Each structure stands twice: as C-alpha cells, then as structure tokens.
Amino acid sequence: MDNRSQLREMPYHTLAHWLPIIDCNIKFYGAHSQQVPYGWAMPEETHPGFEIILIIQGTQESIIHGYTYTVDEGSILLIPPGFKHTNTCISAEGMTYFSAHFNVDDPVFTLKLMSQRSRIYAAGMGDNMKIRAVLESWMSMINTAEAYSSTDKLLMQARMFELFALLSQAAENAPASALSVDAAHAPAPTAMHYAGAIAEAIKQAFHAQLRSRxxxxxxxxxxxxxxxxxxxxxxxxxxxRKVFGHSPRAYLSKLKLQEAKMLIEQPDLSLGEIAIKLGYTHLSHFSRQFKRWTGQSPLLYRNQHAENSRDSVSQLSEGNLER
Structure with missing residues (x-):
C-alpha cells in the first residue's frame, strides 16, 4: 500500500483533536519582472489560472471584459482565470511590473476570488502591503545565473500558500463597495452556489474512492x-461551465491527471496498479489517456521525473561541497 493510501486509512479517534485533511494541488506557471516603455501593450489574452500584477513603477491601463482599469504605481491587480484582457503602459516614463500566474484546485477558494471578479488592491492599503510583501519575496528569488534548487522551489510554494491565505482573507473582509464594476456580470449567486457545491462534491467523491479498499x-x-x-x-x-469555464467531467479528468502524476512518481507502484486505481480496465487505455493529457506516456513521465529528482539531489550535493 502506498503512503497516501496508508494515511487515508488511519483510524479516526473521537477523543483526538485533528487538523483537517488538505488534499489540493497547486500550479505555479511562473513569474517575471520587466521594464517596458510608454505604449507597450500585451495583445488580448486569457490564462488558465489567476494572474496577479504588481506595478512597481509607472501606470498600467488594463481592459478586462470590456471594462477599463487604471493600475497606479504600487497597486496590485488580480485577474481571474478565463478573463480576456489587455495591458498597456500609459506612463510617459515607462513602467516596471512584476507578474505571476498560479492556480489551485480548491473550488471554494476559487469561487471566493471569482465572485469579486477583477480586483485592484490599492497602493498603501493594508491588503496591498501584505500581498506586496509576498510578491517582493518572489521577486528576490529571481535567479538568472543558476538553476533553481529544490529548496528554492519549496520556498516559492510556501510563499504561494501565504498568498492564498492573504487573498482569501481580503475577499472575506471586502465590503460590497469593493467589488469591481464587472461583478454585475458575474454568474448569479445561486449558480455560484451550485457550481461550487458540485465541484466540491466531485472532489470529495473522487478522494473517497481513492481511500476505499x-x-x-x-x-x-x-x-x-x-x-x-x-x-x-x-x-x-x-x-x-458558466462559473468554471469547463464541464464537471473535465474537472474530474483534471483530478485524475493530478492523482495519476503523483502515483506515477512513486516508483514502487506499477503502472498497471495505477491504471486500475484510476478506473481503467487496461493499462493501454490509461496510457493513451495520459498521453492525451500530457503528450507523454506514463513510463516516459516516470523516467523523466526520476531523472529530474536525481539532478536535484546532485545539485544539492554539489552545493554542499562548495560551502
């Protein structure tokens, strides 16, 4: 039995005090800092995850779903997944910005942020200062000379969870007047409620089956x-589909893919066992589906993960020898 299954089958003691089980997946699509001249613009685009932008110097004009936002120096803009948007530098002296893209498999958290749609955290305000500290810690980790170590990546993830908590707190404490103008075009509260409930129920049912014998x-x-x-x-x-931009079946497939990757990364589990665990009667069926998802066979993904792990250990060892 793999470690994840053992943990899921630990007995529940009524007199014990437990923290909740946290079983979510995060995706950090990367981040960058850039200095641009007046008139610089990004063509209209959308992203599969959230985009958060800190304007370090200058002013940016963003058009999101037909609404125009002016993001002043020091302010932070949050753009939800799937929102068409353009960004333009409108300050004569040019602009410096920092942008990061991320996503998290937590329907309640995602809906909480999407209910506010696009959001500006104004410079100098409490939420802005807390969120900016996290973004600046990411900026300080930008490394142009060497490969990022495992420690670097774990620190980036730690900052990401800190950012999630700050965004969640800001959304809970935001007054109705803080909602952006395009919030009027958000799905109805009933739709938001049902979509979130369905997503959470699918996730719970999926993990309950993984925990079963x-x-x-x-x-x-x-x-x-x-x-x-x-x-x-x-x-x-x-x-x-209106709330999340894809079907419930696509969401279930995403959960399967995330679980498949984690199981494949465990070398003691055979690919056949993983296929059966994820509901495929034949390994060939699972292999074809995994290749459709990732462009790689499960075996190639496993081998590449093992190679990357060896490289990380090697880099860490070399770093220790240099000290």
Missing amino acids: DGNVSSVKVEQIIASFGISPGYGLQVF
Whole structure:
C-alpha cells in the first residue's frame, strides 16, 4: 500500500483533536519582472489560472471584459482565470511590473476570488502591503545565473500558500463597495452556489474512492452528484461551465491527471496498479489517456521525473561541497 493510501486509512479517534485533511494541488506557471516603455501593450489574452500584477513603477491601463482599469504605481491587480484582457503602459516614463500566474484546485477558494471578479488592491492599503510583501519575496528569488534548487522551489510554494491565505482573507473582509464594476456580470449567486457545491462534491467523491479498499474511481458519477442537489443534470452542467469555464467531467479528468502524476512518481507502484486505481480496465487505455493529457506516456513521465529528482539531489550535493 502506498503512503497516501496508508494515511487515508488511519483510524479516526473521537477523543483526538485533528487538523483537517488538505488534499489540493497547486500550479505555479511562473513569474517575471520587466521594464517596458510608454505604449507597450500585451495583445488580448486569457490564462488558465489567476494572474496577479504588481506595478512597481509607472501606470498600467488594463481592459478586462470590456471594462477599463487604471493600475497606479504600487497597486496590485488580480485577474481571474478565463478573463480576456489587455495591458498597456500609459506612463510617459515607462513602467516596471512584476507578474505571476498560479492556480489551485480548491473550488471554494476559487469561487471566493471569482465572485469579486477583477480586483485592484490599492497602493498603501493594508491588503496591498501584505500581498506586496509576498510578491517582493518572489521577486528576490529571481535567479538568472543558476538553476533553481529544490529548496528554492519549496520556498516559492510556501510563499504561494501565504498568498492564498492573504487573498482569501481580503475577499472575506471586502465590503460590497469593493467589488469591481464587472461583478454585475458575474454568474448569479445561486449558480455560484451550485457550481461550487458540485465541484466540491466531485472532489470529495473522487478522494473517497481513492481511500476505499478497491481504490477505483470509476464509480464517481457526475450526473448522480448533480442530482443529489435537487437540480437537473442539464442545469448543473450549465452553471458549472458558466462559473468554471469547463464541464464537471473535465474537472474530474483534471483530478485524475493530478492523482495519476503523483502515483506515477512513486516508483514502487506499477503502472498497471495505477491504471486500475484510476478506473481503467487496461493499462493501454490509461496510457493513451495520459498521453492525451500530457503528450507523454506514463513510463516516459516516470523516467523523466526520476531523472529530474536525481539532478536535484546532485545539485544539492554539489552545493554542499562548495560551502
């Protein structure tokens, strides 16, 4: 039995005091700092995750879903996933900015931020100063001379979770007047409620099956989960897609992919065992699906992960010898 399964099957003691199980996946798409001249502009684009931008010097004009925002020096702009936007430097002296892209598999957190749509954290305000400290810590880690070590990457992830907590607190404490003008075009509260509930139920059902003895997630039925909330499958699919930009089945596939990667990275598990655990009757079916997801076979992904791990250990050893 792998370590994740052992932890999931630990007995529950009624007199014990437990912290909650946290089983989410994060994605850091990278970050960069750049100095640009007056008139510089990024063409209209969208991103699969959140984008957060700190204007270090100068002023930026952002057009998001047809609404114009002026982001002054020191202010921070948060753009949710899937929002079409353009960014332009409108200050004569040019502009310096820092931009980071991230995502997290937590429907409640994602909906909390998306309910506010695009958000500016004004320079000098309490939320801005706390969030800016995290962004500046990322900026200080930009390294142009050497490869990033495992320690560097773990510190980046630690800062990311700190950022999540600050954004979540800011969203909880924000008055209604702090919502941006395009919040009027957000999905209705009922739609947001059902979409979030469906996503959370799918995630819970998926992980419950992984914790079960047979460990087969093929019994997770999206239509049954939607019906359990007393709404039609058609309505559930509609509100889910409107809020998250993809179907519940696509969300379930994303959960499978994330779990597949973590299981493949455990060398003691055979690929056949992993295929069965994820609901595939044949390894060939799982291999084809994994290649559609990633462009790689499960075996190639495992070998590359093992190679990267060896390289990280080698870099760490060399660094210790140089000290």
